[in-house]
Amino acid sequence: MLRPSFEEFQAQRADFVSQEEKRALGADIVLTEDELKVNEFLMKLKNAELEVGLKTPFEFVPARHLFHVLDKIKNCPLFKLLQKMPKGAILHAHDTAIGSMETIIKATYQDFLWQHGDFDRASPPLYKFSKTQPASIDDTEWRPVADIRKELGDEGYDHNLRTIFTLFNKDPVAAYPSINTIWSKFADMFCSLEPIVTYKPVWEKYFLNTLEELYWDNVSYLEFRGVLPPVYDLDGRVYTAEEIVQIYYDISENFKKTHPDFIGVKFIYAPHRIVNDEVFDGYLEIAENLHKKFPTFVAGFDLVGQEDLGRPLSDYSERLLKMTPSIQFFFHAGETNWWGKTDENLVDAILLGTKRIGHGFAAIKHPRVLEEIKKRNICIELNPLSNQVLKLVDDCRNHVGAFYFSDSYPVVVSSDDPAFWCASPLTHDFYIAFLGLSSARQDLRLLKKLALNSIEYSAMSRAEKVEAKHKWNIAWNSFIDRTMQSL
Amino acid sequence: MLRPSFEEFQAQRADFVSQEEKRALGADIVLTEDELKVNEFLMKLKNAELEVGLKTPFEFVPARHLFHVLDKIKNCPLFKLLQKMPKGAILHAHDTAIGSMETIIKATYQDFLWQHGDFDRASPPLYKFSKTQPASIDDTEWRPVADIRKELGDEGYDHNLRTIFTLFNKDPVAAYPSINTIWSKFADMFCSLEPIVTYKPVWEKYFLNTLEELYWDNVSYLEFRGVLPPVYDLDGRVYTAEEIVQIYYDISENFKKTHPDFIGVKFIYAPHRIVNDEVFDGYLEIAENLHKKFPTFVAGFDLVGQEDLGRPLSDYSERLLKMTPSIQFFFHAGETNWWGKTDENLVDAILLGTKRIGHGFAAIKHPRVLEEIKKRNICIELNPLSNQVLKLVDDCRNHVGAFYFSDSYPVVVSSDDPAFWCASPLTHDFYIAFLGLSSARQDLRLLKKLALNSIEYSAMSRAEKVEAKHKWNIAWNSFIDRTMQSL
Numbered sequence: 001m002l003r004p005s006f007e008e009f010q011a012q013r014a015d016f017v018s019q020e021e022k023r024a025l026g027a028d029i030v031l032t033e034d035e036l037k038v039n040e041f042l043m044k045l046k047n048a049e050l051e052v053g054l055k056t057p058f059e060f061v062p063a064r065h066l067f068h069v070l071d072k073i074k075n076c077p078l079f080k081l082l083q084k085m086p087k088g089a090i091l092h093a094h095d096t097a098i099g100s101m102e103t104i105i106k107a108t109y110q111d112f113l114w115q116h117g118d119f120d121r122a123s124p125p126l127y128k129f130s131k132t133q134p135a136s137i138d139d140t141e142w143r144p145v146a147d148i149r150k151e152l153g154d155e156g157y158d159h160n161l162r163t164i165f166t167l168f169n170k171d172p173v174a175a176y177p178s179i180n181t182i183w184s185k186f187a188d189m190f191c192s193l194e195p196i197v198t199y200k201p202v203w204e205k206y207f208l209n210t211l212e213e214l215y216w217d218n219v220s221y222l223e224f225r226g227v228l229p230p231v232y233d234l235d236g237r238v239y240t241a242e243e244i245v246q247i248y249y250d251i252s253e254n255f256k257k258t259h260p261d262f263i264g265v266k267f268i269y270a271p272h273r274i275v276n277d278e279v280f281d282g283y284l285e286i287a288e289n290l291h292k293k294f295p296t297f298v299a300g301f302d303l304v305g306q307e308d309l310g311r312p313l314s315d316y317s318e319r320l321l322k323m324t325p326s327i328q329f330f331f332h333a334g335e336t337n338w339w340g341k342t343d344e345n346l347v348d349a350i351l352l353g354t355k356r357i358g359h360g361f362a363a364i365k366h367p368r369v370l371e372e373i374k375k376r377n378i379c380i381e382l383n384p385l386s387n388q389v390l391k392l393v394d395d396c397r398n399h400v401g402a403f404y405f406s407d408s409y410p411v412v413v414s415s416d417d418p419a420f421w422c423a424s425p426l427t428h429d430f431y432i433a434f435l436g437l438s439s440a441r442q443d444l445r446l447l448k449k450l451a452l453n454s455i456e457y458s459a460m461s462r463a464e465k466v467e468a469k470h471k472w473n474i475a476w477n478s479f480i481d482r483t484m485q486s487l
Numbered sequence: 488m489l490r491p492s493f494e495e496f497q498a499q500r501a502d503f504v505s506q507e508e509k510r511a512l513g514a515d516i517v518l519t520e521d522e523l524k525v526n527e528f529l530m531k532l533k534n535a536e537l538e539v540g541l542k543t544p545f546e547f548v549p550a551r552h553l554f555h556v557l558d559k560i561k562n563c564p565l566f567k568l569l570q571k572m573p574k575g576a577i578l579h580a581h582d583t584a585i586g587s588m589e590t591i592i593k594a595t596y597q598d599f600l601w602q603h604g605d606f607d608r609a610s611p612p613l614y615k616f617s618k619t620q621p622a623s624i625d626d627t628e629w630r631p632v633a634d635i636r637k638e639l640g641d642e643g644y645d646h647n648l649r650t651i652f653t654l655f656n657k658d659p660v661a662a663y664p665s666i667n668t669i670w671s672k673f674a675d676m677f678c679s680l681e682p683i684v685t686y687k688p689v690w691e692k693y694f695l696n697t698l699e700e701l702y703w704d705n706v707s708y709l710e711f712r713g714v715l716p717p718v719y720d721l722d723g724r725v726y727t728a729e730e731i732v733q734i735y736y737d738i739s740e741n742f743k744k745t746h747p748d749f750i751g752v753k754f755i756y757a758p759h760r761i762v763n764d765e766v767f768d769g770y771l772e773i774a775e776n777l778h779k780k781f782p783t784f785v786a787g788f789d790l791v792g793q794e795d796l797g798r799p800l801s802d803y804s805e806r807l808l809k810m811t812p813s814i815q816f817f818f819h820a821g822e823t824n825w826w827g828k829t830d831e832n833l834v835d836a837i838l839l840g841t842k843r844i845g846h847g848f849a850a851i852k853h854p855r856v857l858e859e860i861k862k863r864n865i866c867i868e869l870n871p872l873s874n875q876v877l878k879l880v881d882d883c884r885n886h887v888g889a890f891y892f893s894d895s896y897p898v899v900v901s902s903d904d905p906a907f908w909c910a911s912p913l914t915h916d917f918y919i920a921f922l923g924l925s926s927a928r929q930d931l932r933l934l935k936k937l938a939l940n941s942i943e944y945s946a947m948s949r950a951e952k953v954e955a956k957h958k959w960n961i962a963w964n965s966f967i968d969r970t971m972q973s974l
Binding site for chain 1: 490
């Protein structure tokens with residue numbers, strides 16, 4: 001074999017690198033002159049962090065567990081810039097885990113809240129709003145939260161709540177030795193938290209605050225999953241699924257009026273996957289009713305809960321195929337490290353015609369799935385920090401999103417349950433994606449592409465998308481202008 | 488959109504899964520009836536471990552750090568079966584890190600060994616064989632190892648050696664917070680160990696023992712990298728590179744005579760990548776001389792050392808292109824978590840015409856690299872446990888090898904420096920690859936394919952390969968027979 005000359009080699013190399021750059025996500029975006037200047041600033045910030053990382057890898061944030069670097073991220077100039085950036089939409093997040101837990105904590109100052117059990121037990125306390133003392137359980141009485149609050153002091157009480165209502169832990173590896181341990185704490189949290197947040201006044205306040213926080217984080221559209229838990233009030237009334245969705249709808253519409261640059265909200269009904277067929281049939285009925293009553297606000301159907309322990313999609317496929325064809329699917333699939341087991345939900349999701357895939361973490365092990373994702377243009381909703389906290393991946397540079405970014409797969413970056421790990425609604429995930437999941441060569445074009453993708457792959461109608469892009473464009477141009485002026 | 492009927496869906500699903508199965512590594516192997524029976528037994532063992540893992544993920548060995556599961560692996564029936572299996576060749580491993588450290592420890596009982604510095608310092612002690620006391624360094628005298636051994640007792644002394652001559656640590660995460668920390672200990676180990684192993688009587692003994700241990704681990708061919716450090720004797724003679732290779736050659740030839748079913752050995756000259764141009768020119772001269780003197784035993788050229796901190800291949804490409812065209816390259820490339828930095832060695836390696844790629848961990852982020860690997864049939868030498876211990880990946884189920892296995896990339900499983908992490912020459916990596924990197928559906932066909940690949944992608948000539956396959960076939964059939972009889 002003859003070797004090429006050095007000149008030939010250099011030309012081949014330049015060509016090779018350029019071919020790869022052209023295939024990377026965002027490479028099709030052409031930046032304006034102003035954007036190029038902002039890009040220069042952005043890349044200065046990105047390169048500074050990469051240089052530190054190359055010298056002292058331990059200091060590189062995406063390689064560390066989020067809980068060890070929360071403060072560091074908050075103070076980092078790149079994070080601050082990304083927070084100001086209009087990021088478009090969150091397409092994958094869950095009802096009671098997007099808005100900050102501080103709303104829930106504040107809610108515990110309200111009257112009529114009762115607590116069952118202490119903070120120092122293995123299981124967290126139970127809560128309930130009620131005019132009168134709820135019936136005792138296991139011979140233990142419910143106590144007014146106000147009384148316990150007096151004993152522990154506000155600071156002490158709130159500290160306890162923060163411990164049970166988030167997954168935060170100073171030593172996450174020791175606290176959560178396996179994926180099942182952390183999902184178990186996850187389930188406990190929901191249980192304990194649910195009767196606080198489903199109290200109607202809190203429910204409304206929490207959802208409104210969620211939208212406020214999105215807005216503040218420069219996210220202007222939300223497509224969120226919800227289980228529609230039984231919302232209740234002090235008069236003993238329990239609201240139906242349709243009534244709860246109506247609450248979501250009304251608050252969203254009001255929010256759009258008070259925030260005209262906000263694009264809007266859609267809801268995906270996503271009940272638990274670990275149920276028997278009868279309960280599942282009840283879900284399908286709710287889904288059909290919601291589809292009839294809210295044909296545009298309710299975007300479709302999904303299932304939630306730990307995929308590894310839940311029933312696989314194939315268990316439900318016969319029933320799912322009978323649903324009204326205009327109901328769209330947005331299935332979680334492949335949120336797992338297993339191969340040849342739970343991950344086969346990916347195959348079912350695709351063949352059931354899913355519009356998007358939640359996580360798609362395991363799709364990398366499925367060459368046909370990867371092909372179909374491109375061919376059918378199925379968007380993968382990446383949630384890098386969720387996958388780290390819930391123990392699918394350690395160093396975010398190994399996150400599968402890097403593979404998708406390298407070859408322009410249809411993806412968005414989302415955040416899943418950011419409040420549970422003390423992250424902002426979307427910026428933390430954008431920060432990790434931009435710094436840890438992307439090439440040192442990837443720049444503002446990637447970020448712009450991700451924002452545009454979040455509109456493109458939403459469940460909005462064509463007309464809605466035109467309006468959404470218009471609103472986003474105004475916000476984006478204003479961001480570019482303001483950043484330019486600050487340089 | 489109309490949904491398919493359940494029957495249509497089931498047919499589509501079966502077809503989809505079958506298409507993926509056909510693309511997986513090893514799917515082209517057709518098993519004999521006897522092999523099918525052994526396969527059944529093998530899959531029973533694999534499934535048992537998977538079932539435990541699904542229930543209690545913390546117990547799943549490939550998801551844990553090797554140092555926490557060394558004992559567990561040793562006692563596991565699947566491991567024992569894989570150890571008996573003829574695995575073909577090791578195509579990626581380093582001179583003084585394949586054979587067990589016990590050989591080095593035994594060598595410290597020999598006369599004329601001196602030690603400089605104590606065990607309790609930040610830097611490990613220095614060693615040297617010498618008839619007389621070596622000259623003092625920093626006013627500190629060298630002491631006979633025999634004297635220190637008497638003070639500490641054999642057990643205490645050997646325990647200290649095991650600590651400095653392996654990376655083993657009960658708490659690896661705390662001990663090695665970053666990739667640079669562990670590579671720094673790695674470098675210290677080589678420094679401290681080198682003057683023991685390069686003492687000619689030890690050098691010969693160590694290499695012979697390495698071959699014995701390979702043989703015992705059912706590995707029958709070795710293609711190993713070496714830096715050719717200055718081997719010396721008590722008369723003050725320092726051996727040249729060619730003389731050292733001659734020692735390797737003679738021992739290998741003798742070993743083949745005493746072990747007629749052993750296939751053989753080839754050597755890849757692989758000096759350090761972190762040197763200046765002058766030193767590098769010296770390396771190239773040695774490589775040219777070795778190629779002339781040992782045209783078949785010396786398979787080619789590579790560079791070693793931490794890629795992130797070393798000079799990139801592009802620094803050397805002009806010089807490398809001038810080398811005699813018949814000298815083959817076997818470059819380490821992409822042994823990194825970075826993207827758009829060190830990993831671009833992959834591009835250089837391919838365009839320089841590398842025959843194989845060491846690690847290729849980062850290739851997953853390079854769509855053109857992935858295409859060229861298939862097009863040019865460049866074999867990726869996977870070393871899953873090395874990548875875990877040296878902190879590229881945590882849970883081996885996230886190892887890039889899974890991607891390669893899913894779509895029949897040209898790969899082999901190898902072991903890099905198994906002695907440094909107390910692993911067997913190859914079986915530990917096969918065990919992790921089979922259990923953690925492969926699908927629950929992948930079976931004996933994958934293992935057989937990996938063994939066959941290790942011959943196919945070796946640097947052997949066509950004639951040598953025919954003989955190698957013949958020898959391996961005999962061993963394989965005997966393994967199948969013996970396993971059948973034990974069922």
